[in-house]
Amino acid sequence: SALPTPLDNFNFYIAVTAVDFGDNVSPLQPDGGSIAGPVQSVSNVIRLTTPTTISAGFDPRTKITVPPRSAQSGQTIDIFIPSDAALLAQIDEANHFVAEAHIDEGIDATFQGTVREFVLNSRTSSAPDEKFSIPAELTLSYPVQPQTPISPEIEADLRIFRLNTKGRVALWELVPGVQRVNRETKTVTVPVDLLTTSIFRVARLKLPNNLKDVVVYPN
Numbered sequence: 001s002a003l004p005t006p007l008d009n010f011n012f013y014i015a016v017t018a019v020d021f022g023d024n025v026s027p028l029q030p031d032g033g034s035i036a037g038p039v040q041s042v043s044n045v046i047r048l049t050t051p052t053t054i055s056a057g058f059d060p061r062t063k064i065t066v067p068p069r070s071a072q073s074g075q076t077i078d079i080f081i082p083s084d085a086a087l088l089a090q091i092d093e094a095n096h097f098v099a100e101a102h103i104d105e106g107i108d109a110t111f112q113g114t115v116r117e118f119v120l121n122s123r124t125s126s127a128p129d130e131k132f133s134i135p136a137e138l139t140l141s142y143p144v145q146p147q148t149p150i151s152p153e154i155e156a157d158l159r160i161f162r163l164n165t166k167g168r169v170a171l172w173e174l175v176p177g178v179q180r181v182n183r184e185t186k187t188v189t190v191p192v193d194l195l196t197t198s199i200f201r202v203a204r205l206k207l208p209n210n211l212k213d214v215v216v217y218p219n
Helices: 085-096 105-114 152-156
Strands: 052-056 059-066 076-080 116-121 131-141 158-164 171-174 180-182 187-194 197-204
Touching (some): 052 076, 059 076, 059 116, 059 187, 085 158, 105 197, 131 197, 152 158, 158 187, 187 197
Antiparallel strands (some): 052 059, 059 131, 076 116, 116 197, 131 187, 158 171, 180 187
16 A cells, blocks of 8 residues: 655655454564464354354464354354453453452462453344354363463363453353363363353362352353
8 A cells, every 4th residue: 555755765664464353463573574473364254054163363272163053144253352441440350359259369360361352243133132042162272381380180170251240340250051171272161152242261260168159150
């Protein structure tokens, strides 16, 4: 494209980066040169007759698989690293109250970078909350080589939590259903049915002695 020249003999330095629809941008080298990746091109359109797997271009291990005939025509799913200031404030608030969510505070800093935003877009509905007719399978990744080593005992307790902003304070709440930890791929998977705009993260579940105090989503 054409670039305006503010004056004669003005030097331009141009590098190419890749950008996906989630506004995730591949980095530049320190000298300004281009780097191939890590943004990958991915289709975010839900197919109606076959299973659809949509992964995050910036994190291919994070993905969602939508069964056939469970969504509407024209729906898409975008996966983001949250960047909205108001949303980040709610995430920080929820991270401050991890004990109330039965999340292990002692190792939680290792997993705070796993927060992902999933947005279900629909051309046919403007409803604030939509459900798949058949639950989708949500998979989140967790660090492969964190600064603090993750023991097999900790990995076995990893779960996916959803951000609930409808209470007095924002809280992480355990997503109900059978959750599977894959230690080889470093991922956690759980079925989900509500996904208009949802924030998820991985954390270690630390159950209290009395299970009547456990809160799950939705509340």
